Amino acid sequence: MRDLSQRSGLWTGMSVQMPRRVMERIDLHICGTQLVGTGEDVDGDFLLDGVYDPATRRVEIARRYTRTTRHLEFDPSLVSFQYEGIWDGQMITGTWYESFNEVNTGPFEMWPSDEEVAVLELEFSELTAQAT
Numbered sequence: 001m002r003d004l005s006q007r008s009g010l011w012t013g014m015s016v017q018m019p020r021r022v023m024e025r026i027d028l029h030i031c032g033t034q035l036v037g038t039g040e041d042v043d044g045d046f047l048l049d050g051v052y053d054p055a056t057r058r059v060e061i062a063r064r065y066t067r068t069t070r071h072l073e074f075d076p077s078l079v080s081f082q083y084e085g086i087w088d089g090q091m092i093t094g095t096w097y098e099s100f101n102e103v104n105t106g107p108f109e110m111w112p113s114d115e116e117v118a119v120l121e122l123e124f125s126e127l128t129a130q131a132t
Contacts, residue, residue, distance in 0.1 A: 008030045009114065049064075063083060082099055083096045
């Protein structure tokens, strides 16, 4: 299993926000068990702050918008979400929920962007091998 503490860099994420899937770009920095980062999605720009427990592989992340197109009547910093998931060696999967509205919830996945490239390269090589 790959060590999460060695996976700092660009990440890709996907959240299901009924009825849509929202893709996210994340610049994640991991120092030991601490996670911090910045990111963006269709709703705006955000900051991430979280922790990782290597013994259980659990990840907890707080996400706060710094600029958002949602909730325009509020200060963007008040639009925050919690993410709880598990690192499986390739990605973090789990559930997100809005901090002040826990009914607003859904699944999420996030993975190192270089992992995405590696998977695409493997699929391409398999298709090429089948064609010959």
